[in-house]
Amino acid sequence: MWLQAPWLSALALLLPCSFGTPNQDRIFKYRSYRETHSFFEQLQEKYPNLVELWYAQDIFPEILPRKITWGTCEGEPCKTLIVRIANKRLLTNSTPEVFFSGALHGDERLGPATVTELASFLCEEYGVDTQVRRLVDFRATWIMPMTNAFGYAAHRREENSMDPNRDFPYLHTRPERCMQTQTARAVNELFRRHLFQFMITFHGGMRALTYEWGSRNHMTMPQRRSTEPPDETAFREVGQAIQAAAGKTLHRRWFYPLGRINDLVYPVEGGMEDWSYAAGWEKSPTPITVCKPNTYGGYAEERTKYRRDSISTLVYLAEMDNYKTAPDNSLGHRLEIWSPSATNGHIARNLRMCLKTIEMTRPEVVVLPPSMPSSAGDGATSLSVQIYGFGCHQMTARLVAVPSSVVPGCLVGEDGGDLEQEQFQQILQKSVKMDATEGHCRGLSLWNASTPPPRVLQGAVPTGEEVCVLIAAEFDQQWARQTRPDPLVTPRSHAARGRLEERYQVKANDGPMMIKARRTKLFAVGGPIRLEATSATTMTAKDTVDQPALAISEETTMATSDPHTSLGSSIWQQARLVPTTTFVNLHPRPEEPEDVTYAQDFFSIAAISFALSIAVGCAMLLRNRQEVAIKANVKDAQTRSELAEMVGKDPI
Numbered sequence: 001m002w003l004q005a006p007w008l009s010a011l012a013l014l015l016p017c018s019f020g021t022p023n024q025d026r027i028f029k030y031r032s033y034r035e036t037h038s039f040f041e042q043l044q045e046k047y048p049n050l051v052e053l054w055y056a057q058d059i060f061p062e063i064l065p066r067k068i069t070w071g072t073c074e075g076e077p078c079k080t081l082i083v084r085i086a087n088k089r090l091l092t093n094s095t096p097e098v099f100f101s102g103a104l105h106g107d108e109r110l111g112p113a114t115v116t117e118l119a120s121f122l123c124e125e126y127g128v129d130t131q132v133r134r135l136v137d138f139r140a141t142w143i144m145p146m147t148n149a150f151g152y153a154a155h156r157r158e159e160n161s162m163d164p165n166r167d168f169p170y171l172h173t174r175p176e177r178c179m180q181t182q183t184a185r186a187v188n189e190l191f192r193r194h195l196f197q198f199m200i201t202f203h204g205g206m207r208a209l210t211y212e213w214g215s216r217n218h219m220t221m222p223q224r225r226s227t228e229p230p231d232e233t234a235f236r237e238v239g240q241a242i243q244a245a246a247g248k249t250l251h252r253r254w255f256y257p258l259g260r261i262n263d264l265v266y267p268v269e270g271g272m273e274d275w276s277y278a279a280g281w282e283k284s285p286t287p288i289t290v291c292k293p294n295t296y297g298g299y300a301e302e303r304t305k306y307r308r309d310s311i312s313t314l315v316y317l318a319e320m321d322n323y324k325t326a327p328d329n330s331l332g333h334r335l336e337i338w339s340p341s342a343t344n345g346h347i348a349r350n351l352r353m354c355l356k357t358i359e360m361t362r363p364e365v366v367v368l369p370p371s372m373p374s375s376a377g378d379g380a381t382s383l384s385v386q387i388y389g390f391g392c393h394q395m396t397a398r399l400v401a402v403p404s405s406v407v408p409g410c411l412v413g414e415d416g417g418d419l420e421q422e423q424f425q426q427i428l429q430k431s432v433k434m435d436a437t438e439g440h441c442r443g444l445s446l447w448n449a450s451t452p453p454p455r456v457l458q459g460a461v462p463t464g465e466e467v468c469v470l471i472a473a474e475f476d477q478q479w480a481r482q483t484r485p486d487p488l489v490t491p492r493s494h495a496a497r498g499r500l501e502e503r504y505q506v507k508a509n510d511g512p513m514m515i516k517a518r519r520t521k522l523f524a525v526g527g528p529i530r531l532e533a534t535s536a537t538t539m540t541a542k543d544t545v546d547q548p549a550l551a552i553s554e555e556t557t558m559a560t561s562d563p564h565t566s567l568g569s570s571i572w573q574q575a576r577l578v579p580t581t582t583f584v585n586l587h588p589r590p591e592e593p594e595d596v597t598y599a600q601d602f603f604s605i606a607a608i609s610f611a612l613s614i615a616v617g618c619a620m621l622l623r624n625r626q627e628v629a630i631k632a633n634v635k636d637a638q639t640r641s642e643l644a645e646m647v648g649k650d651p652i
């Protein structure tokens with residue numbers, strides 16, 4: 001049994017501010033069914049732009065056609081709560097999505113406690129931490145805190161004596177024996193409308209972090225070992241990353257043994273895991289069953305017929321503790337999230353796993369400011385860019401220059417996935433390589449004691465024409481590796497195909513959600529620039545303020561009397577720039593106009609020497625940033641209004 005020494009809590013409270021926000025520390029606790037509902041209602045009230053709540057029985061009328069009372073939860077009709085944490089203003093119909101299930105079995109209560117605190121953490125840290133902000137701005141986190149609402153309220157494994165994790169359309173021989181529960185139908189409807197790249201389903205009763213396969217049809221005989229899923233490399237790599245995020249035991253072993261469900265847990269029929277991984281690509285009606293249940297007024301069999309490639313999630317089953325409901329004093333407290341340790345409570349450990357999973361939902365290159373062209377004084381002009389990989393394990397990145405006529409405004413969208421094929425090909429054909437790098441992605445560093453420095457890409461900028469500087473990157477190409485995949489197909493998951501295939505486009509079964517991905521992803525370094533090859537190098541940069549910017553530009557005019565040049569070590573002096581140089585800030589994201597904290601945090605990442613050299617200009621820069629952000633948000637609202645309307649009509 002895990003016991004928490006009181007002095008550990010006291011000690012943690014004395015940790016320095018850099019470990020988070022001490023004023024937000026609190027001891028974690030379990031919440032009842034009703035307390036969980038009101039917790040989320042309050043969270044939504046406090047963070048209306050980040051939190052959205054729905055009840056499955058209201059928005060998916062097909063799961064309860066006769067609108068009967070299907071269960072009583074703490075004295076009221078049971079409702080299955082669905083939560084989305086995302087920046088509503090930035091959502092599109094291709095925002096990458098991730099899913100967390102709190103408790104498919106109602107008496108396994110660590111999951112609900114974890115995902116409830118996850119939602120709270122994302123909201124509270126949004127305005128404080130740049131990395132958390134990235135998770136909320138450009139990924140959508142879906143949570144069903146009490147997936148089995150009836151079971152959770154009643155402290156029972158099952159829903160009205162039916163086991164939800166035997167109720168999914170996988171390997172059932174009797175079609176009336178699947179999709180019997182409100183729990184499974186609610187999950188099914190959510191998955192019909194969304195394209196989840198990753199998910200964790202939380203359980204309890206043993207300790208293991210597991211992935212596919214988890215059913216008899218994917219076992220070797222007579223050894224009864226799991227066969228290899230086509231996405232084995234992705235499953236294992238991401239599994240190792242979230243295993244590391246969870247941390248170690250006092251015996252210095254990983255807290256979670258990692259392996260396949262069949263090997264570490266046991267095979268089941270009708271499990272959510274196999275269904276959520278394979279419903280979009282394995283054969284139907286076997287193993288993907290077409291269900292015809294009779295419970296609760298029935299459920300149309302069309303609801304278990306799926307569009308090709310629509311449901312292909314990389315799913316992890318976390319068995320969190322030998323106790324289905326671990327002792328209250330084993331949950332730990334909030335500050336532990338920042339400091340992995342064998343003495344961590346359950347919530348911090350599992351919350352870090354969730355954060356790492358959210359990160360992996362979108363592979364991207366993060367470009368750090370400052371980066372601006374600098375002249376060596378001999379006519380050559382080079383650009384230096386600091387980058388790191390986020391949401392990936394391995395990255396190959398090239399710094400390229402492309403004529404801006406091919407990429408008007410240097411706008412490539414989130415990662416180039418939206419571009420028309422012809423334009424994308426032109427960009428690749430006309431790009432001039434300036435520099436390249438490859439290696440490990442840095443990823444989330446919220447709780448890492450030492451963070452690897454960013455990679456530096458540096459290269460000569462072509463002169464005499466207006467160009468866009470872009471990063472062209474590929475991620476996790478090793479995920480194509482297979483040994484003996486069962487069945488014999490290439491990786492099937494959205495996460496792998498979006499990284500590996502030259503072009504990967506897929507639509508959800510219902511509603512507007514889609515994935516538009518390419519193997520080579522593009523990230524804008526800034527707005528268009530034009531460099532003149534003269535003896536006194538002149539540089540101009542186009543103001544991209546009026547563009548609905550991915551790259552928000554910020555201008556700073558260097559005057560001859562600029563105080564920076566008085567600094568002996570100033571890169572400006574070394575570069576001998578002409579006085580009226582305009583440079584483009586490289587922040588690739590629209591920002592909240594009111595959020596000065598973020599801006600400060602953001603700049604702290606940049607080279608300290610540069611930060612000092614522009615100290616005098618900072619006030620002007622921030623004011624300018626706010627103006628730019630306001631314009632960008634207005635523009636953003638306009639360009640996204642159609643989508644918002646579309647998504648709003650059929651939210652999930």
Ligand SMILES: [Zn+2]
Binds near residue numbers: 104105
């Ligand atoms: Zn369970």
